[in-house]
Each structure stands twice: as C-alpha cells, then as structure tokens.
Amino acid sequence: MKMYQLLTMPCLAFALSSPLCQSSIAAPAKDAQAVSFHASRLPASFFAGNRARLLAELKKMGPGTIAIIKSMPEQHRNGDSYHMYRQDSDFHYMTGIEEAESVAILDADSDKPYTLLVRARDARRERYDGARLGVEGATRNGADSAESFPAAEATLKSRIQKAQRVVLISNFDEEFRRKVLDLVYPFGSDNNHSNFKKTLVDGRHIVAEMRVIKQAAEIDMLQRAVDVTAAGHLAAMRASKSAHNEGEVAAAFQGTVRGLGARFTGYDTIAGAGGNSCTLHYVTNDAAIEKNGVMLLDAGAEVGYYTADVTRTWPVNGKFSKEQKAIYELVLKAQNAAITLVKEGKLHHEGFDAAMRIMSDGMVDLGILKGDKDALYKSGAYNRFTMHGISHWLGLDVHDAGDYFMEAGKRGGQRPLQAGMVLTVEPGIYIPKDANDVDEKWRGIGVRIEDVVLVTKDGNRNMSEKLPRTVEAIEAALAK
Numbered sequence: 001m002k003m004y005q006l007l008t009m010p011c012l013a014f015a016l017s018s019p020l021c022q023s024s025i026a027a028p029a030k031d032a033q034a035v036s037f038h039a040s041r042l043p044a045s046f047f048a049g050n051r052a053r054l055l056a057e058l059k060k061m062g063p064g065t066i067a068i069i070k071s072m073p074e075q076h077r078n079g080d081s082y083h084m085y086r087q088d089s090d091f092h093y094m095t096g097i098e099e100a101e102s103v104a105i106l107d108a109d110s111d112k113p114y115t116l117l118v119r120a121r122d123a124r125r126e127r128y129d130g131a132r133l134g135v136e137g138a139t140r141n142g143a144d145s146a147e148s149f150p151a152a153e154a155t156l157k158s159r160i161q162k163a164q165r166v167v168l169i170s171n172f173d174e175e176f177r178r179k180v181l182d183l184v185y186p187f188g189s190d191n192n193h194s195n196f197k198k199t200l201v202d203g204r205h206i207v208a209e210m211r212v213i214k215q216a217a218e219i220d221m222l223q224r225a226v227d228v229t230a231a232g233h234l235a236a237m238r239a240s241k242s243a244h245n246e247g248e249v250a251a252a253f254q255g256t257v258r259g260l261g262a263r264f265t266g267y268d269t270i271a272g273a274g275g276n277s278c279t280l281h282y283v284t285n286d287a288a289i290e291k292n293g294v295m296l297l298d299a300g301a302e303v304g305y306y307t308a309d310v311t312r313t314w315p316v317n318g319k320f321s322k323e324q325k326a327i328y329e330l331v332l333k334a335q336n337a338a339i340t341l342v343k344e345g346k347l348h349h350e351g352f353d354a355a356m357r358i359m360s361d362g363m364v365d366l367g368i369l370k371g372d373k374d375a376l377y378k379s380g381a382y383n384r385f386t387m388h389g390i391s392h393w394l395g396l397d398v399h400d401a402g403d404y405f406m407e408a409g410k411r412g413g414q415r416p417l418q419a420g421m422v423l424t425v426e427p428g429i430y431i432p433k434d435a436n437d438v439d440e441k442w443r444g445i446g447v448r449i450e451d452v453v454l455v456t457k458d459g460n461r462n463m464s465e466k467l468p469r470t471v472e473a474i475e476a477a478l479a480k
Contacts, residue, residue, distance in 0.1 A: 003287065003359060009159050010281065014086055021168060024426070027120060032260060032320070034294040034326060035260075036259070036260045036261045037224045037228065037260060037261035037262075037303050038261040039261070040221065040224060040261060040303050040304035041220070041304050041305075042096065042217050042221060042304060042305075043094060044141065044142050045219070046096070046215070046217050046218075046423050047093070047094060047095055047096040047142065048142055049215075050093055050094050050183055050210065051094055051095075051106060051113075051114055052479040053210055054067060054094065054106060054206065054207070054210070055106055055108055055113055057206050058106065058108035058167060059108045061108075061165055061167070061201070061369075062164070062165065063108075063109055063164065064109065064162075064163055064164030064165055065108045065109075065163065065164065065165040065166075065167065065422075066105060066106060066107050066108065066159060066160075066163045066165070066166060066167065067104075067108075067166075067167040067168075067169060067203055068104075068107040068156075068160070068166060068167070068168050068169065068170070068180060069090065069091055069094050069095070069103070069104040069105075069106070069169040069170070069171035069203075070088070070091065070100040070102075070103055070168075070169070070171075070173050070176050070177075071087060071088055071097070071099065071100055071101065071103070071173075072085070072086065072087055072088035072091065072100065072171075072172055072173070073100065073101075073172060073173045073175075073176075074100050074101075079384065080137070083360070084263075084264070085098070085100055085480075086264055087099075088171055088172060089171075089211075089305070089396035089397050090169050090170075090171060090204065090207045090211075090401075091104065092105075092305055092396065093207060093396060094169075094207070095141075095142070095209075096113025096141065096142070097116065097118075097133070097138075099118060099119065099132065099133050099139060100119070101118070101119045101149065101150075102116065102117065102118050102133075103116075103117040103120070103156060103176075104116055104117075104395065105117070105156070105159055107159070109142075112144035113144065113267045114142065114143050114144045114145075115143060115144065115145045115146065115147070115155070115159075116134070116138040116139075116141075116145075116146045117146070117147055117148070117149060117152040117155065117156060118133050118134065118135065118137070118138050118146060118148050118149070118152075119132050119133075119134075119148060119149060120132075120134070120146070120148040120149060121134040121149070122320060127298065133148065134148060135147060135148055135285050151203075159367040159478055160180060160183040160184060161183060163198065164198060164199050165198070165199045165201060166180065166184055166198065166199070166201065166262075167201040167202075167203035167206070168180055168200060168201065168202060168203055169203040169204055169206075169207055171204065177285065178199070181200065184198045184200045185198070185200070185464035186470060187252075191415060199400070204401075205403075207401065208401035208402050208403070209401075209402060209403070211395055211396065211400065211401045211402060212393055212400070212401060212402025212403075212421060213418060213419075213420040213421060214395060214420045214421070214422050214454075215420070218306065218395065219420075219422070219454060221303060221304045221305075221306040222306045222308070222394070222395065222422060222452070222454075222463065223463055224261075224303045224304065224306075225262070225266075225300070225302060225303040225304070225306050225308040226308040226310065226464050227466075228257050228260045228261060228262050228301040228303055228308070229257065229297070229300050229301040229308035229310050229464070230258060230310070230397055230464060230466060230467040231256055231257070232252075232253040232254070232256040232257040232260075232262075232299060232301060233297060233299065233310060233312050233467055234467070234468075234477060235252045235253060235255075235256040236249045236250070236252045236253040236256075236297050236299070237295075237312070237474075237477055237478055238252070238298075238477075238478070238480065239251075239252035240252075240273075240289065240295050240314070240316050241316070241317075241318065241478065243289055244283040244288060244289060245286065245287070245288060245289060245429065246271045246272065246273050246276070246284075246286060246287050246288075246295075247271075247285050249271045249273075249285075249289075249297065250269045250271040250285040250297075250299075251357040252301075253269060253271070253297065253299045254269060257301035257313070260301070261303055261480075262301035262302055262303050263302070264302040264307075265299060265300060265301060265302060265307075266300040266301070266302045266307025266308065266309060266397075266398040267300065267309070268283040268306070268399045269283065269285065269297070269298075269299040270283055270285075270296065270297065270298035270299065270311075271281055271285045271295070271296075271297050271299070272285075272296045272446065273287060273288075273289040273290055273294070273295050273296075273316065274287075274289070274290035274293035274294070274343060274444055275290075275293075275432065275433045275443075275446075276296075276446075277293070277294050277295070277296035277313065277430070277444075277445070277446030277447070278430040278431065278432040278433070278444070278445075278446035279446075280387060283371070286473070289316055290316065290444075291316050291317055292315075292316070292317055292321070293315075293316055293394050293444060293445075294313050294314065294315055294316065294324055294445060294446065294447065295313065295314055295315075295316050296313045296446055296447070296448055297310075297311065297312055297313075298310075298311040298448065298450065299311075300398060305396055306395060306396060307394070307395075307396070307397070307398050308394075308450060308452055308464070309394055309398050309426075309450060310450055310451065310452060310464050310467065311426060311428075311448045311450035311474065312449065312450075312467065312474070313328065313446070313447045313448060313449065314467075314474045314478060315475075315478070316476075318475060318478040318479060319475060320471055320474075322476065323441050323442055323445060324445055325471055326366055327366075327429050327431070327442070327445050327447050328447050328449075328471060329471060330358070330359060330362040330363070330366070330429065331359065331427050331428060331429050331447045331448070331449050332449055332469065332470065333358055333469075334354070334355035334358040334359045334362075334453075335355065335425055335426075335427050335451070337350070337351075337354045337355060337358055337391075337447050338351030338354055338390060338391070338425045338427065339351070339425050339451070339453060339462065341354060342417060342423065342453045342455055342459075342460040343417065343455065343459050343460055344416075344417055344419055344455060344457065345416055345417065346417050347411050347412075347413070347414055347415065347416055347417070347419060348391065348404055348405070348413040348414070348415045348416075348423075349410065349411065349413055349414065350412070351390060351391060351412070351425060352389060352390050352391065352412035353412070353467050355390050355427040356377070356382055356411075357377055358385060358387055359382055359385075359429060360373070360376055360377045360381070360382035360386075361373050361377070361425060363382060363385065363429070364376060366442070367439060368385065368431065368438055368439075368442055369381055369382065369385075378458070385429050385430055385431060386428065386429060386430075387428070387430060388428065389411045390424075390425060390426050390427045390428075391412065391413075391423050391424055391425055391426065392423060392424055393421065393422065393423055394422045394423060394424055394452060395422060395462070400422075403415060407478045417455045418455060419455050419456055419457045420454075420455065421454075421455040422452065422453070422454050422463075423452075423453055423455075424450055424451065424452060425450065425451055425452070425453050426448055426449065426450030426451075427448070427449065428446065428447060428448030428449070429445075429446070429447055430445075430447075430448075431443050431444070431445050431446070432446075434445070449469065451463070451464045451465065451467075451469070452464045
C-alpha cells in the first residue's frame with residue numbers, strides 16, 4: 001500500500017462524519033479518530049538527494065563552480081514585531097533547515113561539498129525565541145562542515161573570491177544579493193587581475209526545474225495538505241449556515257487546519273460572500289453574509305512546507321437557486337473538461353482552451369453573453385466574466401516554481417505535461433453587481449471550483465476529489 005493511501009485511510013476522519021470518507025481508498029477503522037500532521041517534515045535523505053542533483057548540475061558548468069543558497073530574511077510586521085518565520089522554499093528544498101540568517105554553500109569540486117553557515121548560539125536570545133542550531137546542530141542536520149556568524153563572514157568572502165563561477169540562489173534577501181554581487185564584481189577597476197574573470201549565475205531557474213516534477217515523498221506530503229484542507233473546507237461550509245460574517249467562515253477553516261497540523265496556510269484565505277465572491281483575491285473577509293447568496297472559499301493548508309490550493313463555492317442557505325445552479329454547473333462542466341486534458345503529453349494551455357470554449361458558449365446559452373458563439377469566443381468576450389487562467393503548478397509555493405513555456409498574450413503555457421507534475425484546475429465565472437448590461441438575476445454570483453491534480457503515467461489523479469464538488473454533493477454536505 002502506498003504511503004498516500006495510508007495518509008488518507010480515515011480521510012482524516014474529518015471529525016465531521018462526512019460522506020466524503022465513504023469513498024476512501026482504504027476503509028477507515030470503525031473507531032477512527034481525526035488524524036493530525038503536526039511537525040510533519042520530509043526526511044534528511046530527501047534534502048541530501050536534492051543537493052546531489054544540484055551538485056551534478058554545478059559539475060556540468062566546469063571546475064571552480066560553487067552555489068550559494070540564502071535563507072529567507074525575517075519579515076517585519078510592524079514596530080518591533082515580526083511575522084512568524086517561514087523558510088524560503090528553495091533554501092528549504094536544498095537543506096530542510098528552518099532557521100533564519102543561514103547560508104548554504106555547495107562546492108562541486110569538493111568531496112565534502114556542503115557547508116552551512118548559521119547564527120551563533122546566544123543563550124539570552126534563545127530564552128526569548130527558542131533554540132538555535134549552532135555549528136553542532138548544522139552538522140547534525142547533514143552539513144559536512146559548519147561555521148557561525150560573524151566569523152563565518154570571512155569564510156563566505158573567501159569561498160566566493162576563490163570560485164570561478166558563483167551560482168546564486170537568493171529570492172528575497174536584497175542586502176545579501178548585493179553583498180555577493182560586490183564580491184564577484186567589486187566596484188571600480190581591477191586591471192591587475194583581469195585574467196581572473198568570475199561568472200555570477202542566477203541559479204533559481206535550476207532549482208525551479210528540479211521542483212516542477214514532484215518526488216514520491218513530496219506527493220505524499222501534498223496529499224496530507226490536501227486532506228487537511230478538505231477538512232477545513234467542510235468545517236467552513238457548515239459554519240456558514242449560522243455565520244453572520246465572512247470572518248466566521250474563514251475562522252472555521254483556519255482553526256480546523258491549524259488543529260490538524262497546518263502551521264501556516266499557503267496564502268491568505270479568501271472567504272467572499274455574495275458580491276464579494278466576484279473579487280478574485282478578496283482577503284478582507286469581514287463583510288456581512290448574504291443568506292441567499294453564495295460563499296466562495298479559496299483556502300489551502302500548508303503541511304510540512306507543502307501547500308494545497310482548493311476552492312469551493314456553495315449556497316449559504318443550503319440550496320442553490322436556479323441561477324446559481326446554472327452558473328455552477330457550467331463552471332463544473334468546464335473544469336471536468338479541463339481535468340480530462342491533464343495527462344502526459346498534453347500541453348498546459350489545452351485545458352484552458354477547452355474550459356474557455358465551454359464557458360463562452362454556455363454564457364451565450366444563459367443570455368449573459370449575446371451574439372454568435374464563434375465570434376464571441378474568437379473575440380475573447382468571455383474574458384470579462386472569466387478573468388483568469390485556470391491552472392498553475394503547486395508545491396512548496398502556492399504558485400510553484402517551474403516554467404510554463406508561455407507565449408506573449410496567451411493564457412496557459414506550451415509546456416507538455418509530465419508525470420509527477422502537480423497543478424490546479426480552477427475555472428470560474430464572476431458576474432459583478434455592477435454589470436448593469438446583464439440581467440439582474442445573474443449579478444453578484446461568483447463561482448470558482450478548484451482542485452489539485454497530479455499527472456500520472458496513466459492519466460491523472462484528482463488529489464482533492466473527496467471534497468464535495470457536484471451540486472448534489474455540496475447540498476448534501478450542507479444538510480448534515
């Protein structure tokens with residue numbers, strides 16, 4: 001039995017007595033309790049394997065090549081307060097280290113290639129903030145050698161100055177980027193050393209291409225995140241029936257997933273009721289709930305650094321109106337068509353094209369768009385109400401790393417899909433309240449349906465398929 005089957009065996013039980021669990025891959029035990037994934041992390045062998053793969057790429061560049069990988073800086077919230085620390089995804093992928101102010105050096109010419117530079121131990125600060133790794137912790141976590149700052153500054157400078165080629169992987173630390181740039185290309189003339197040219201390479205694309213194809217351990221962790229997310233969505237659905245404010249729905253999701261082990265959400269929760277369902281990235285979540293309107297929840301739990309990204313839309317009163325149902329089923333039809341095109345060899349944009357054609361023609365049938373179907377589709381008139389692309393990579397980041405082979409002015413990419421890719425499929429239709437040229441009965445209805453889909457050798461697997469998706473399943477879940 002594969003690991004992901006074990007993870008979903010009780011479907012987290014969801015602690016919600018949901019029919020969701022009835023289709024589990026493996027039947028849950030009768031006395032199954034809610035499963036939590038607190039402190040879930042991938043094994044040290046995963047990070048060591050990633051370093052080995054990056055070192056192989058460095059060797060291809062020639063002798064004297066090193067990689068410098070920088071951790072995420074701490075982020076101010078306001079005053080002297082900081083946001084809870086979350087490591088940079090590339091740094092985590094290569095090291096598994098969660099500590100700020102860390103620098104990893106990989107030397108392709110060394111038989112002990114991995115050096116980790118970390119903060120010095122500080123008994124007083126550790127009483128405030130928790131234990132630091134220190135040099136011993138760094139070597140215990142896989143480093144061949146380690147040093148602590150500030151003494152490590154000299155080592156960093158020396159290693160960069162001796163290298164012929166520096167591959168820099170630093171996403172958000174501008175001060176550090178400038179430091180490396182100054183060491184590789186000192187300001188001013190250097191005529192006496194003109195034969196010792198150095199090359200600075202942006203290595204982020206190398207790691208991005210490593211990350212785009214998920215390894216088995218990553219897929220298992222993503223399934224955990226998706227399962228926890230599904231539990232949160234069900235809790236939010238049920239909370240919405242008695243909630244008066246969008247914040248109560250967002251809180252039901254966030255409290256549930258935190259209780260099941262999600263230290264973070266992968267992005268700010270979107271809980272838009274009524275007309276707010278038509279704002280794509282609505283994160284205020286603080287308006288009164290319209291009891292006869294829809295609720296759109298776009299929310300994903302992050303477990304072990306991997307995030308889900310799932311959207312469901314439902315009627316707050318438990319039953320879709322005629323108009324809500326018509327738009328919902330049109331979006332669902334488009335999503336189903338796009339999901340069937342998630343398979344090896346298909347191009348990333350093919351699902352988008354299929355979904356847009358279905359929604360464009362469907363909006364003509366509903367009277368939302370008026371005119372000839374072919375002409376309206378070719379003109380892109382549907383964009384007014386569909387607005388966005390329908391798919392992105394998913395993994396350590398909600399919009400995960402990896403090229404799409406995009407063409408200018410086009411949605412979706414030319415990249416052929418490969419087994420191991422994980423992506424969302426998320427079409428939507430949004431009729432804002434100020435769409436005065438559209439019949440009033442449609443206004444204020446926003447519907448997005450989003451699932452997490454894994455490309456497999458024989459097709460695909462919808463990792464979030466257990467969460468109610470059809471009109472009938474959603475209404476049944478709300479009736480519980």
